[in-house]
Amino acid sequence: MFANCHPGPILVRNKYEIIYPLHYKCDSSSAHATQVHNSPNRSHRHQFTTSTTIHPRDASKHRGERETKTKHMGSLGGAAAGEKPHAVCLPYPAQGHITPMLNVAKLLHARGFDVTFVNTEYNHARLVRTHAAAAVSGDVVVPGFRFATIPDGLPPSDDDDVTQDIPSLCRSTKESCLGPFRRLLARLNDDAAATGHPPVTCIVSDVVMGFSMDAAKELGLPYVQLWTASSISYLGYRHYRLLMERGLAPLKDVNQLTNGYLDTAVEDVPGLRNMRIRDFPSFIRTTNPDEYMVGYVIEVTERCAGASAIIVNSFADLEGDAIAGMEALGLPKVYALGPLPLLSREDPPTPRSSISLGLWKEDASCLRWLDGKEAGSVVYVNFGSITVMTNEQLVEFAWGLANSGRQFLWIIRRDLVKGDTAVLPPEFVAETAGRGLMASWCQQQEVLDHPAVGAFLTHSGWNSTLESLAAGVPVISWPFFADQQTNCRYQCNEWGVGIEIDSNVRRDAVAGLIDEVMDGEKGKEMRRKAEEWRLKTIEAAKPGGPSRRNFEDLVRHVLLAKN
Template sequence: MSRAHVLVLPFPAQGHVNPLMDLSHELAKHDIKITFVNTDFINKQIMEAEATRNEDKEQVGSDQIQMVSIPDGIEQEEDRNRWEILIESIWQVMPMKLEQLIQEISEKSENEKISCVVADAAMGWALEVAEKMGIHRATFLSTSAAVLALCFSIPKLLDDGIIDDDGTPTKDQIIHLAPNMPAMRTKHFPWAQMGAGLNAQKLVFNCMMRNNAAEIAEWAICNSAHELEPSAFAYAPNILPIGPLQASKSNHVDHLAGSFWREDSTCLNWLDQQPDKSVIYVAFGSFTIFDLLQLQELALGLELSNKPFLWVVRSDINNGAVNAFLKEFEDRLCSHGKVVGWAPQQKVLTHPSIACFLSHCGWNSTIEGVINGVPFLSWPYFADQFLNETYICDIWKVGLRLNRDNGIISQEEITFKIKQLLNDEGLRARASELKEKVIDNVKDGGSSNKNLKNLVDWIKA
């Protein structure tokens, strides 16, 4: 008898791979076989990181989750940092490669055929492949539900003259998609904040316009919870929350992680030596890049706060003048500060010594902070992060904004907001209350737990 076999396909970025890996482990608990498909480039990064994390194990992965890869069509490695090239290449090359992979899997064994494709909402073409091959399909949103609701509203935004045909806002204004939806600033629409020029904006906007994932998907699911975005789920009731997936991760903390970089676990020992609720955790995800001036202002702001801090600075930006500055900085502040290349973030945020999270407000980081009751200092960089900041600071009221002066967040602003946050007992109480509400969703009887069980039943039917 054949068992359910799900092919999972994330967009090739860290913030998309992680939640789909968490979902894969949840599905695997129910005896569902998973084929997890990355691009060749991303798969190589993950395998290298996993090999060093599990040096005492003979192989990476598990019987339930098989890691495979297909080409993304990009020949020059530096082109992967250019959104317009990455997205266009994905749409042109990967659909055919994915179809070939599904056929190869089906030919190996009648009992191992792919029965369902779960694809990242940014990879809507994969659902077109699945539909063509007669395979069940679900789309997964790795951002907030409000982002997909915004995508649904693009035709109306065009009709109302709020944006031009290429997605450019006609003017900088604040809008609400519905009366109770979060305020959205038009210049902060995700496609207008790609940080790579007008060509990238146009391509991302056109991709979102032609991406009909939600239309041809039989299920539309997201890593969120009803209590986090009630207005978004009311506005788009076909989107079903199944999260926060990270809240169930304690049951398999040593599972296949999907991290692109080797984690520096020495920071956990360092945290053990710090007082409870004393450490400022600083991490900006996998894309944020600062120039040297902004990095220096951040470093000096942390120093002036006179609080212990754990700061993640990725290896791909820690070179040249940045490396020299950080080495001198860390040597000077070694008694109460630590800089690492990459951290086991979920373990860090569960640590009792963490006082707050200075974050880029990526959705995964936002969820991880929320489920641990950690207050935020928000520093959005691009894409949907400005909308997430609105949730954090204005809707949930569990964080404070860092304000820019001529494009720079000064050391004085950083120090001031750290002190303000740490002295705000009301904010900390709200963060703790939100944690309890959200985690209840994934417990037996919770709304996200029910949705996930229904998804499992559908997959296995």
């Protein structure tokens, strides 16, 4: 954490597969991520469970109070007698992918599955450093939930505490991880009798880790893929081919990035509305017809057709048209289980609730600081786990916050400034003394749930988007890359909860948009819409709600199909 009274500039700064028993304690926050392009609620904190009907942003309640006491997530019902299912969960090794997969893993474990959660060795080492020994061996033991690791195939990094280069990580996992994953599955099955864990009965894999489909097919296992981004962005990736067929991509020259060409309307995009070229996921903004990430995302999204089922972290009221559009492309059944953090919460908490896979140490002082602030008075700023910017952009955001006159909580990762150390001028520190707090990471959902938070300055990653909707907090969006452009378009134009900052960020624009969202007429309408969406997230995740029904259908009809 960085004190706002600092007197000077602020400096923000093949192997074997290993299996670990689970001993985890802390909670986690996240933000969605993929690759680099230039250009993480309110009334009180909540503990959602699979059967909770409350939301903390009800201002009539004290923080942490529950409207409904509910039972734990259901036990296994449907497996053959004496047979216990065992799910291997394989996330893509970035924070914004790990967190939703962990939510799925918790749901399955609560449903009676043994779970093996597979991290890369690089991320496992980060978890150990972040959470100390409790990351792999602590006092709280969760029987039937353990971790394993596989190598990611990348050479050792000079900096072992940052998100790895995304294109390199995509290429490496695709080309080198199938063998280690096969060996891990074989070891889990060979050791089943000795360890007391059942053999593997199903695999739940991130779409981006699609190599694992081969291993599942070899073993004849149900194979479910989790798409961790928005359904609208999935369609955006799948329709890259449409852009190329119409001659809209790749770009003819780099001037098309800035001369207004990206504002060209793209009509008749199945499953999507009111799209421009700039609203498609950002990898398409290239002049290179052989751009690796373009071909890569087309390949992994098209390969989903071979899965047993697809999970999306969404719900029908939010993305029903896009989910239908996914199935219309020939995919298997798409199960909307969102918002996953709400669906997987337990009330009262269990040892499973405390499992955390945050790659950065969360600063608990953020919540204490918010406790002393008036309702709706704080701007929360977090650009997620992968977004990077120049130091000049950082300074523009800083002076925008300063000039707005608002109180703010700003999460500044050590690696937020690309290739450099983040430096905030001492004049900014002096100007904002007493009304700003800066930290390196936080419990984002709990921060957004705090009544003091009135607006969220965000990169519009999908986890952050859902968390802000679940909290009823309007957003000021600065999309950075990948799906964030698509999410921003829908936040601002379809869902009515967002307003966008130009990629060429300027302090006056930042201050003006903050004022508009906090006090302006547009801001009032955004808050009204945000509250409507908050209530819809509750309806989706409550007992008997569509996300809960979809999860039960997924378990019965897909994951237990072989049992």
